[in-house]
Amino acid sequence: xxxxxxxxxxxxxxxxxxxxKQRLEYEYVNVQKQLGSRIQSxxxxxxxxxxxxxALTEQINLLEYRISxxxxxxxxxxxxxxxxxxxxxxxxxxxxxxxxxxxxxxYTCCSGFVKQGHSIGNVYEQSLGEMWNSxxxxxxxxxxxxxxxxxxxxxxxxxxxxxxxxxxxxxxxSGRYVYENWTECVVDxxxxxxxxxxxxxxxxLSCASCRTSVKGNSQETNDKIYNMLMCIPS
Numbered sequence: 001x002x003x004x005x006x007x008x009x010x011x012x013x014x015x016x017x018x019x020x021k022q023r024l025e026y027e028y029v030n031v032q033k034q035l036g037s038r039i040q041s042x043x044x045x046x047x048x049x050x051x052x053x054x055a056l057t058e059q060i061n062l063l064e065y066r067i068s069x070x071x072x073x074x075x076x077x078x079x080x081x082x083x084x085x086x087x088x089x090x091x092x093x094x095x096x097x098x099x100x101x102x103x104x105x106x107y108t109c110c111s112g113f114v115k116q117g118h119s120i121g122n123v124y125e126q127s128l129g130e131m132w133n134s135x136x137x138x139x140x141x142x143x144x145x146x147x148x149x150x151x152x153x154x155x156x157x158x159x160x161x162x163x164x165x166x167x168x169x170x171x172x173x174s175g176r177y178v179y180e181n182w183t184e185c186v187v188d189x190x191x192x193x194x195x196x197x198x199x200x201x202x203x204x205l206s207c208a209s210c211r212t213s214v215k216g217n218s219q220e221t222n223d224k225i226y227n228m229l230m231c232i233p234s
Contacts, residue, residue, distance in 0.1 A: 087149055090170050092170065094109060097109065098128070104122040109140075123231070132191065
C-alpha cells in the first residue's frame with residue numbers, strides 16, 4: 001500500500017480525533033466555569049454564615065455584659081437600701097438628656113449606665129414627646145431625685161462621684177426637683193441634648209472583646225436612621 005493511500009485512510013481518524021479534542025476542551029471549559037461559579041457561591045455562603053456567627057457572638061457578648069451589670073445593679077441597690085444610703089446630689093441627665101440607639105431605643109442617660117431594658121420607648125414606634133414623660137422616664141427621675149438611684153449602676157462615672165462638680169448635677173437640698181411621688185416627675189421642656197449613638201454598629205477595628213470583623217451600617221440602615229432623625233422636632 002502506498003504512503004498516499006495510508007494517509008488517505010488516516011484522515012477520517014485524525015478528523016474524529018480533532019473533533020473529540022475540541023469537544024473535550026469545550027466541556028473542560030464549561031466544567032471550569034461551573035466549578036468557578038460554585039466556588040463563588042460557596043464563598044458567599046461561607047461569608048454569610050461567618051457574618052451571622054460574628055453578629056451572634058456580638059449579641060452574646062452584649063447580653064453577657066448586660067447580665068453582669070444587672071447583677072451588680074441589684075447588689076448595689078440592696079446594699080444601699082440596707083445602709084440607708086442616699087446620694088447627696090441629683091443627676092440632671094434624666095431631666096435634660098436622651099440617648100438614641102441605632103434600633104431606635106431611647107434612654108434618658110447613657111444606656112450602659114442604667115438598668116437593662118429601661119429605655120423610655122422607641123423613636124420608630126412613638127414620638128419623642130410621648131416618651132419624654134412616660135412612666136419609665138418619670139420613675140427614673142423620681143429615683144434620682146430621692147437619692148436612691150435604683151435604676152443606675154455603679155459604673156456610671158457621675159454616680160461614682162467623678163463628675164460631682166460638673167453641670168450634670170445639683171445638691172439634693174437645693175429645693176429643686178422635689179416631688180411627692182413619681183407621677184409628678186413631668187418635665188415641661190424638651191431634652192436639651194440628644195445623643196445619637198447611631199454609629200454603634202460601625203467600627204473600623206476588629207476587637208476580640210466585641211467583634212471579629214470591621215463593621216459598617218448598610219445603606220438601608222443609614223436611610224432608616226436618617227428618616228428617624230428627620231422626625232425629631234427641632
